[in-house]
Amino acid sequence: MTARPGRWTGARLLAGALAAALLPAGCGLPDVADLPLPGGRPAGPGYTVTAEFGDVLDLVPRAAVKVDDVTVGSVEKISLDGWHARVRLRIDRGVRLPANATAAVRQSSLLGEKYVAVAPPSAEPPRGDLGDGDLIPLSRTTRGAEVEEVLAALGLLLNGGGLAQLRTINAELNRALAGREPALRDTLTQLDTFLGGLDRQKADIVRAIDALDRLSGRLARQRQVVGDALDSLAPGLTVLARQRAQLTKALTALGRLGTVGTRVVEGSRADTVASVTALQPILEQLARAGDDLPKSLDFMLSFPFPPNVTGAIVGDFVNLSITADLDAATILANLVAAAPAPAPRTSRPATSTGPRPPATGDPARPGAKPGGVLPGLPGLPDLPLLKCLPDLKDFPAIFTPPKECGLPAGCKLLKPGSAVPLGGLLLPKGLVPQGTALPAGTELPDGTVLTAECVLPVTGAVLGQVGDLTDVLGGGLIP
Incomplete structure (x- = not known):
């Protein structure tokens, strides 16, 4: 001591x-x-370190300071700082300790003296160097248990502190588990299975905890944003709380509206279907009209002149320009040929679904007769037009009319969707115009293509009609 x-x-x-x-x-x-100091440590150069303790027991100045049970210094001073004790230690300068060293008040034997043990940290790697004037905070200091505390705890345990109740606990356990050994064994088996499953999923559990930690960290960093969002929700929730009765009435009325709407729809289902069915022919005709309807509406704004003539009207007269493509060989050839007369314009019935010849003969083809027939060749009877057209229900890819039809050699009808050959003619509306080998007004499927041989050559004849303003307004001069 x-x-x-x-x-x-x-x-x-x-x-x-x-x-x-x-x-x-x-x-x-x-x-x-x-002179030698207590503990056998001679005096000499050193450095001082202050350590904070929650309880220094009966530690006194000049007590030994040890590192690995080797005396390296002594206690110089013990003072009180609030509720903590501050112990100033003097350590030999040749002893190197880390900056995060720990200190503990220990006892050399059961009844021996108290000393301060300084050691490197055990829970973290050492870092830095402990120097003169450094502080070992309260978080890195501890103290050992006193003999009195050990004896008091032992006396508490032996004197009604719980040891006497072990027999009672054992007897009650035997009574509670008597006859239930299979159930207990099954419970332990299930618990073992459960713990085994947890052990196998340990990586998943750790990953889930890490993800939860990241989420919690992100929420912690965005605490201000979350707080502002929650604060912004308060006025809206207050308004909803005040209007709860109105919202309830609105939802109830909406339910009744749904019931009434269902009843109305069910009651008018037959009429709705009939209306839609009645609209089908109108929609079909509008679809067949295609671009003609908007063009007609555009023409109505500038009637009786076409829309593109507005730039040619200057004052009370109209400027007209003509572009002529003159070919001397074609003109000389047309001078010795009879020009066909224009055919009257025929209307297209809305309910027609098959080929329909023009109501009158086609003056463009001398010898064509009314009734939908083509002129017969010398010595052959007239051939009906239907035999010169393909079956519209099974339109082939390429249809070549029979020779008896008297059509030019090489005149063919191509299925809708086919590529238009050079010099050919596409029928976007399915109605054969003037200037072809077929009678004008013949109806074919929309998109049918005529080859170049079916188109008649252009002649040099000039067709004109004379009329007054009433004829123009009535459309009499429009061929």
């Missing part, structure tokens, strides 16, 4: 007296600083 400071003072005086008696005259006394 280390002697108390008072005893050490008397020992130093006695040692001084003996030294004075033994030393020869003329020799001085040794310096007190050179």
